[in-house]
Amino acid sequence: MTNGSPSESAISPGKPGQSTAVHVRDVTMDFGNGALAVSNASFELETGKFLTILGPSGSGKTTLLRMIAGFETPTSGEITVNGKPVDSAPPHRRSIGMVFQKLALFPHMTAAENIAFPLKMRRFNPKTIPGRVDEFLDLVKLGGYGNRRINELSGGQQQRVAIARALVFKPELLLLDEPLAALDVKLREEMQLEFRRIQHELGVTTINVTHDQREALVVSDDIIVMDGGRIQQHAKPVDLYRAPDNAFVAGFLGVASFINGHAVPGGLASGENFLSGTHAGDFADGTAVRGAVRAEQIRIAAEGGQLTACDTRLTGTVRDTIFEGERQLYVVATEEIPGITFRIYHHDPESFGLFEIGTRVMIGWNARDMKIFESRAS
Amino acid sequence: MPRDSEDRSFRYPLKWRIMDGLNAALDLLWPRRLGRYTGWALLTPALLLVGILVLGLFQIAENSLHTLDTSTFLPGEEYTLANYLIVAESPTYWRIIWRSLLGAGLTVFFTLLLALPYSYMMVRTNKAALRKTLLIVLFLPFFIGQVVRAYGILIVMGSSGAVNDALGLVGIEPIRLLFNFPAVVFGLVQYMLPFAVLMLAPALTAIPRETETAASSLGANWLKVFRHVILPMAKPGLVGAALVVGTLSLTDFAMPAMLGGGSQDFIANAIYDQFFRTADQGLGSALALLLVALGSVIAGVVIAFFGAGTLGMRGRK
Structure with missing residues (x-):
């Protein structure tokens, strides 16, 4: 094999975007402790795509990933990678690279030895190994660091070694088990972009698990949101943000305020008040519903101010205000809907006046800004 | 003041007062400025114990340099490496x-x-x-x-x-x-x-x-x-x-x-x-x-x- 750049050497069989790399069919995992860890999960992932499984801790996302890796066997259902059942071969024969939560680098080896490990274990031609290791050190921008021991590398550099080690044997599938969770924000954002760059360069099918909604939105082609062991929604990042399927998804991505009520045409009724909104799905008038409105969709103005562009207007008092740099967060309690507070982002706080705590204000939104979901009995 | 009686009746729990007393006693016995020697002080008993062992070793070393006088069944007077030669x-x-x-x-x-x-x-x-x-x-x-x-x-x-x-x-x-x-x-x-x-x-x-x-x-x-x-x-x-x-x-x-x-x-x-x-x-x-x-x-x-x-x-x- 010639020493081509990683992008030239095809990793995945089949043409990207045309074949299904991972197929999860009706997978359930029961650890026997009451609740199902994963319940009837099904999805397909195209070759070369980057999928993120997003969910809070305990949502079953890591269990699902470990089943795809073949470390756990589902109670029922089937998982195939490139058409082959994942458990048809023992772990060391599978073509799956994984970056672990705590990286799991080998501390008794140098960076280069770590990266060479899968090549040696998989009996690559010993003559090609040093070249391949250098190639991947360059890919993760660690050229010249090969002889460093793991404890001589920074957190970000260790991440890069872990990525190179998982990719160097050109697996059919790359799995990322929250490897960025322990990094500080700056480094995490940098590594998110790195994951994306490397994934694009190699075109390797990737499944990432995280609880960080920003990471999911930044890196993924597709996102699956999980909660309580169930897949809540599977969509592209933009669609997921714009058109959440249910209140959980609406609340998990972004910052939203929720209002309980019952369905009426063109919105919901909360007590005496009509609030305009868009029904997500068909449900009869009077159904118990939950409206969600994102913080950046709510307008705020001084009492008696101009919010004529909004079809729902409420009056209230600023309870709290937090300066977040690029925006100002207001927490507003309204007279019309007692018992809840609205969270509102006011962008560009430099050029607008600020409202102090206790100021009387007016807030409002339009029908398309509030999504209304059927309340789930829980 | 009305709170005065309350204040006077207030006492710290017994355990705290005992600890305070012990602290005060310790301060008298081992003033704070000796603090940097505390580690050595705590080490002393162990060092003494090892010291006894080392002393014993020296004694053994001394003994090993005398051969047994078979006529008196007592160690001889002169120093010699004969025992090591025997081994x-x-x-x-x-x-x-x-x-x-x-x-x-x-x-x-x-x-x-x-x-x-x-x-x-x-x-x-x-x-x-x-x-x-x-x-x-x-x-x-x-x-x-x-x-x-x-x-x-x-x-x-x-x-x-x-x-x-x-x-x-x-x-x-x-x-x-x-x-x-x-x-x-x-x-x-x-x-x-x-x-x-x-x-x-x-x-x-x-x-x-x-x-x-x-x-x-x-x-x-x-x-x-x-x-x-x-x-x-x-x-x-x-x-x-x-x-x-x-x-x-x-x-x-x-x-x-x-x-x-x-x-x-x-x-x-x-x-x-x-x-x-x-x-x-x-x-x-x-x-x-x-x-x-x-x-x-x-x-x-x-x-x-x-x-x-x-x-x-x-x-x-």
Whole structure:
């Protein structure tokens, strides 16, 4: 094999975007402790795509990933990678690279030895190994660091070694088990972009698990949101943000305020008040519903101010205000809907006046800004 | 003021007041400016204890330089290296030294061979019941003294013991299992196993399970995981356990005495004989110093090559 750049050497069989790399069919995992860890999960992932499984801790996302890796066997259902059942071969024969939560680098080896490990274990031609290791050190921008021991590398550099080690044997599938969770924000954002760059360069099918909604939105082609062991929604990042399927998804991505009520045409009724909104799905008038409105969709103005562009207007008092740099967060309690507070982002706080705590204000939104979901009995 | 009475009736809990009193007393006895010597003060008792040992060693060294005067049965006056010459020129003592070293080496080998899977199982199992069982089985013989244990082995493995009875059931004639070199090594391994398991357990616990999973996902089968990941990462524990088991075996007295039946003496038995049977303090002291030197050199070499392991100061290697 010639020493081509990683992008030239095809990793995945089949043409990207045309074949299904991972197929999860009706997978359930029961650890026997009451609740199902994963319940009837099904999805397909195209070759070369980057999928993120997003969910809070305990949502079953890591269990699902470990089943795809073949470390756990589902109670029922089937998982195939490139058409082959994942458990048809023992772990060391599978073509799956994984970056672990705590990286799991080998501390008794140098960076280069770590990266060479899968090549040696998989009996690559010993003559090609040093070249391949250098190639991947360059890919993760660690050229010249090969002889460093793991404890001589920074957190970000260790991440890069872990990525190179998982990719160097050109697996059919790359799995990322929250490897960025322990990094500080700056480094995490940098590594998110790195994951994306490397994934694009190699075109390797990737499944990432995280609880960080920003990471999911930044890196993924597709996102699956999980909660309580169930897949809540599977969509592209933009669609997921714009058109959440249910209140959980609406609340998990972004910052939203929720209002309980019952369905009426063109919105919901909360007590005496009509609030305009868009029904997500068909449900009869009077159904118990939950409206969600994102913080950046709510307008705020001084009492008696101009919010004529909004079809729902409420009056209230600023309870709290937090300066977040690029925006100002207001927490507003309204007279019309007692018992809840609205969270509102006011962008560009430099050029607008600020409202102090206790100021009387007016807030409002339009029908398309509030999504209304059927309340789930829980 | 109305709150005054309340304030006066208020008292701190008794425990706090006792602690305050103790603190005040301590401040008087050991003023704060002596703070930087506190560490040394706490170290003193241990240093004294070791000091006594060192004094004893000097005494032994002195004794070893006098030969026994066979006419008076008292140590001679003049200083001489004759005792060391006796040891050096005696094939019997060379055999005993060699036997002790070989016995200790074999004990280290077999003990680690048995202890590694035992501790691995104990550390890695998800079943609390199994972990507890393994611990209890490990500790039960630990509570029984060495002599009692050796006696137990004598009973079980004797010519009419349980082992030979069992062999008899399958038609094998009683064989002599005791009073030979393998019997001593067997006894030592049995004696050392808990030490080794206890020293290996923390080293194995320190290897994250994820690291093994990672190795297997990277293409290593279990044998390769063991060879390339577990073994090198458990090295500090293995070195520590080997040192402890090795030095304890090398200097052991009871197992060779009881299971060797007098034919399998280790250095400690030879020393005992010189001190308490022939009353040749000089020769006994020379042998004792030789044993100390032997043990120290081995420990020194091991530490120099492999680091101090889990015995303490974390070496880079």
